[in-house]
Amino acid sequence: MVIQGGPTSVRVRGNVEPRAARVMAKGWIQAxxxxxxxxxxxxxxxxxxxxxxxxPIPDRVVSASGExxxxxxxxxxxxxVFLRNGIMQFGSIFGHGAYLGPDFTADYLHRAAVLVEATYxxxxxxxxxxxxxxxxxxxxxxxxxxxxxxxxxxAAHGELAxxxxxxxxxxxxxxxxxxxxxxxxxxTRQLAAYFSWTAWAASAERPDKDYSYTNNWPPEELVGxxxxxxxxxxxxxSLIALLAGIGALLAVFGRWNWLGWHGRDQQELSFRxxxxxxxxxxxxxxxxxxxxxxxLFLVQTLVGAASQHYRAEIGGFFGIDSDRYLPYNIVxxxxxxxxxxxxxxxxxAAGIFLxxxxxxxxxxxxxxxxxxxxxxxxxxxxxxxxxxELAGIHGWFGNAWSWFGMQGFEYLDLGRFxxxxxxxxxxxxxxxxxxxxHSRLAVEHxxxxxxxxxxxxxxxxxxxxxxxxxxPRATFAVADFWRFIVVHLWVEDFLExxxxxxxxxxxxxxxxxxxxxxxxxxxxxxxxxSAGGVIGMAHHLYFNGxxxxxxxxxxxxxxxxxxPLTFLTLEAWTFLQLGARQESNSATSFPHRWAVMYLxxxxxxxxxxxxxxxxxxxxxxVSYYEIGTALTANHSHAAMMGVYGMxxxxxxxxxxxxxxxxxxxxxxxxxxxxxxLNIGLAWMCFVTLLPLGVLQLHRSVTDGYWAARELxxxxxxxxxxxxxxxxxxxxxxxxGGVLPLLWIGFNGVRHRxxxxxxxxxxxxxxxxxxxxxSSYAPxxxxxxxx
Amino acid sequence: MHPExxxxxxxxxxxxxxxVGLERVGRCSTDPSTSRTxxxxxxxxxxxxxxxxxxxxxxxxxxxxxxxxxALAAALVIATVSAVRNIGPVELIVHASLLALIGLxxxxxxxxxxTPTRQHTTKSGNEIAPDAAR
Numbered sequence: 001m002v003i004q005g006g007p008t009s010v011r012v013r014g015n016v017e018p019r020a021a022r023v024m025a026k027g028w029i030q031a032x033x034x035x036x037x038x039x040x041x042x043x044x045x046x047x048x049x050x051x052x053x054x055x056p057i058p059d060r061v062v063s064a065s066g067e068x069x070x071x072x073x074x075x076x077x078x079x080x081v082f083l084r085n086g087i088m089q090f091g092s093i094f095g096h097g098a099y100l101g102p103d104f105t106a107d108y109l110h111r112a113a114v115l116v117e118a119t120y121x122x123x124x125x126x127x128x129x130x131x132x133x134x135x136x137x138x139x140x141x142x143x144x145x146x147x148x149x150x151x152x153x154x155a156a157h158g159e160l161a162x163x164x165x166x167x168x169x170x171x172x173x174x175x176x177x178x179x180x181x182x183x184x185x186x187x188t189r190q191l192a193a194y195f196s197w198t199a200w201a202a203s204a205e206r207p208d209k210d211y212s213y214t215n216n217w218p219p220e221e222l223v224g225x226x227x228x229x230x231x232x233x234x235x236x237x238s239l240i241a242l243l244a245g246i247g248a249l250l251a252v253f254g255r256w257n258w259l260g261w262h263g264r265d266q267q268e269l270s271f272r273x274x275x276x277x278x279x280x281x282x283x284x285x286x287x288x289x290x291x292x293x294x295x296l297f298l299v300q301t302l303v304g305a306a307s308q309h310y311r312a313e314i315g316g317f318f319g320i321d322s323d324r325y326l327p328y329n330i331v332x333x334x335x336x337x338x339x340x341x342x343x344x345x346x347x348x349a350a351g352i353f354l355x356x357x358x359x360x361x362x363x364x365x366x367x368x369x370x371x372x373x374x375x376x377x378x379x380x381x382x383x384x385x386x387x388x389e390l391a392g393i394h395g396w397f398g399n400a401w402s403w404f405g406m407q408g409f410e411y412l413d414l415g416r417f418x419x420x421x422x423x424x425x426x427x428x429x430x431x432x433x434x435x436x437x438h439s440r441l442a443v444e445h446x447x448x449x450x451x452x453x454x455x456x457x458x459x460x461x462x463x464x465x466x467x468x469x470x471x472p473r474a475t476f477a478v479a480d481f482w483r484f485i486v487v488h489l490w491v492e493d494f495l496e497x498x499x500x501x502x503x504x505x506x507x508x509x510x511x512x513x514x515x516x517x518x519x520x521x522x523x524x525x526x527x528x529x530s531a532g533g534v535i536g537m538a539h540h541l542y543f544n545g546x547x548x549x550x551x552x553x554x555x556x557x558x559x560x561x562x563x564p565l566t567f568l569t570l571e572a573w574t575f576l577q578l579g580a581r582q583e584s585n586s587a588t589s590f591p592h593r594w595a596v597m598y599l600x601x602x603x604x605x606x607x608x609x610x611x612x613x614x615x616x617x618x619x620x621x622v623s624y625y626e627i628g629t630a631l632t633a634n635h636s637h638a639a640m641m642g643v644y645g646m647x648x649x650x651x652x653x654x655x656x657x658x659x660x661x662x663x664x665x666x667x668x669x670x671x672x673x674x675x676x677l678n679i680g681l682a683w684m685c686f687v688t689l690l691p692l693g694v695l696q697l698h699r700s701v702t703d704g705y706w707a708a709r710e711l712x713x714x715x716x717x718x719x720x721x722x723x724x725x726x727x728x729x730x731x732x733x734x735x736g737g738v739l740p741l742l743w744i745g746f747n748g749v750r751h752r753x754x755x756x757x758x759x760x761x762x763x764x765x766x767x768x769x770x771x772x773x774s775s776y777a778p779x780x781x782x783x784x785x786x
Numbered sequence: 787m788h789p790e791x792x793x794x795x796x797x798x799x800x801x802x803x804x805x806v807g808l809e810r811v812g813r814c815s816t817d818p819s820t821s822r823t824x825x826x827x828x829x830x831x832x833x834x835x836x837x838x839x840x841x842x843x844x845x846x847x848x849x850x851x852x853x854x855x856x857a858l859a860a861a862l863v864i865a866t867v868s869a870v871r872n873i874g875p876v877e878l879i880v881h882a883s884l885l886a887l888i889g890l891x892x893x894x895x896x897x898x899x900x901t902p903t904r905q906h907t908t909k910s911g912n913e914i915a916p917d918a919a920r
Contacts, residue, residue, distance in 0.1 A: 675852075679856050682856055683856065683860065686856075686857070687863065691794075718790055
């Protein structure tokens with residue numbers, strides 16, 4: 001008996017097409033809705049508390065003797081100076097930003113405290129006590145919107161304004177910023193006012209509380225900043241939540257053996273050779289996306305290497321004054337922005353590629369034209385925004401800097417104009433998917449897999465758009481809340497959801513798993529992500545001016561984020577076995593061994609990079625000392641490249657396997673790329689980032705956070721040497737990992753036209769089932785059967 | 787002992803431990819048909835204990851030895867750097883011991899990698915060359 005595989009819904013070509021039955025039982029759908037509603041309700045509560053409890057920006061700051069020190073307008077303008085010059089991509093504020101320069105909140109606080117204590121007679125108990133009282137007493141008067149600084153503190157501010165002017169206006173450079181990066185004295189005065197306000201928020205106690213607006217962060221003995229009870233207690237509870245959650249997960253897996261990826265045992269599939277699978281015009285157009293993706297990946301790694309080079313050689317690049325043309329904050333901005341751009345390019349392309357296969361029929365006319373338009377728009381946004389950022393730090397856009405230049409929030413560095421265009425582009429991509437899918441969606445139950453694919457795609461423009469709420473003049477806590485909706489919720493949750501659905505669909509289309517099994521995994525992932533990921537977003541917000549309850553919610557629920565990561569690790573072996581088992585059953589070889597290997601790498605890095613390295617810095621008590629150190633970079637590299645990067649490459653290889661003709665395809669290149677990327681990434685983490693981070697953590701605990709972030713410490717002999725040691729790994733990563741992908745991508749574009757066109761709907765099928773002795777129920781089994 | 791040397795030597799030693807752990811994990815069978823650990827998920831119809839494991843199980847030793855080699859290379863680089871930067875009687879003894887240990891482990895990994903334990907089987911049980919299986 002021969003059964004054709006692929007889409008399973010009933011297709012009736014007529015005016016009335018009955019919808020396919022719901023595959024999942026109602027209980028699953030109710031669970032997803034309930035957990036989702038709970039997660040987003042709590043997120044809404046946290047948003048409200050952010051607006052209610054963020055540190056106030058006063059109208060004026062005056063000295064005890066009545067002289068004006070600076071105004072609220074100076075603080076807001078100072079934040080704008082900070083952002084438009086890309087200083088958040090050099091150092092950090094409230095612990096958030098880049099890792100080369102100092103954290104300016106901690107730096108200002110320490111310097112001010114030293115100066116104030118010196119005024120009071122450094123060394124004596126009285127001087128220490130007076131300094132602590134000076135900083136901890138909250139002198140903000142809501143009625144007059146005024147903060148009063150002691151005369152000693154006002155004098156210290158005057159000295160520090162000069163210090164920061166000297167630092168940013170230094171014509172010699174040697175900081176990683178371009179020489180005389182901010183030379184205008186009014187700009188540096190406003191910048192100093194901004195730093196001073198953040199230091200005030202970090203040390204002044206909240207009304208009726210005995211801790212500061214930042215939960216006593218940063219650790220600074222001179223002003224009496226030490227971990228609060230909440231920081232310690234919620235760290236312990238977070239650990240308990242993690243252990244209980246993992247135990248529950250393993251118990252559930254043991255109890256219900258049907259959870260997870262189960263292959264179609266006892267069936268024999270015949271995989272269609274990639275040459276025999278016909279492609280639609282829009283599928284062929286995705287070759288351009290993958291070439292652009294590989295090119296962006298290459299540029300991202302090159303500017304990443306350049307940014308790392310500044311840690312090893314702060315003055316330039318092997319004797320060249322590179323800081324004049326491509327200073328650290330620019331190469332770091334490009335590195336961070338491109339990490340999103342190239343990954344998203346792959347996801348967009350993979351979505352377009354899978355759509356005709358999901359629809360199971362020929363695509364509407366002009367689909368490839370829209371796809372090419374999207375690619376063109378994407379290139380314009382990427383190139384435009386990157387050049388805009390370079391021009392922006394030179395001040396070429398005047399008052400329109402935040403629209404076309406450097407908007408300056410880390411990960412949302414691109415100007416708002418480009419941000420809006422990118423959102424429109426994502427929405428346009430959803431329209432392309434809708435055109436391709438609507439005939440299939442019309443005959444599917446709204447909780448079935450094609451609709452899940454569409455919902456997951458729809459969430460991408462919707463949640464990316466939320467980043468527009470992060471406005472350069474908003475208070476930092478408010479702007480940071482919306483920024484992390486993009487950095488965390490969009491990247492870590494909704495991209496993760498979309499990729500889960502895509503991976504599931506790939507296996508279903510290949511016939512490796514049943515639709516019901518794939519949907520169980522998707523629903524389980526949604527529940528787990530919604531439980532941990534949505535509320536867990538607050539683990540980024542411990543110390544940026546949010547109230548203690550946000551810290552508590554973030555610490556507790558973010559522990560649950562590790563659980564789906566463990567779940568994915570359990571899946572990693574299953575991915576391999578699924579491919580292997582089907583290959584051993586099929587007369588034709590399984591065509592996606594290396595795409596599957598990348599999924600295995602995703603499982604590994606998800607556990608190590610996101611799970612272990614992420615949880616290492618997730619506890620509030622650890623984050624209190626390490627935020628903004630190389631331990632954060634260690635986590636972000638292992639998680640962003642290890643998970644999303646590997647996924648993006650896996651999607652690329654899956655699609656290009658069909659686009660590149662059999663005689664041009666090289667599994668060897670894919671293998672070289674796979675091992676080079678993984679070994680290079682491991683080298684980066686274990687030889688440089690992890691030991692650097694441990695050294696910084698030690699210094700932070702023993703000497704204070706400011707000392708761990710000091711430029712002199714970050715670039716000292718040992719740290720610079722650890723930076724140099726990364727070189728072999730980076731060379732392997734770029735030369736052995738990225739360049740082969742560029743070649744494969746080039747072959748995809750070069751040979752995309754040689755593939756046969758789709759003449760019949762069945763041409764899109766990826767496998768043929770030659771035996772149906774399965775014990776599994778068919779996909780269209782009525783819901784609730786389980 | 788200088789704190790920097792203590793840190794780098796300790797970190798290097800922990801990488802050696804990771805490498806040893808990886809080697810040992812690589813020696814454990816992951817094939818449900820032969821592994822005692824994975825007996826619960828053993829397919830009931832499969833009786834292939836007399837054959838070499840299929841892919842991906844056949845790759846497990848090489849995969850873990852490869853990872854162990856990376857960890858040892860990292861340990862070697864860090865220990866060498868520490869030995870060059872920190873010269874003193876105690877440091878000399880520690881670094882010499884560390885480098886000797888790394889040398890032994892690298893030799894062990896190379897011997898393990900050269901040992902022809904990897905074989906692949908087709909569905910019918912016929913052996914094929916590893917490259918052909920890939």
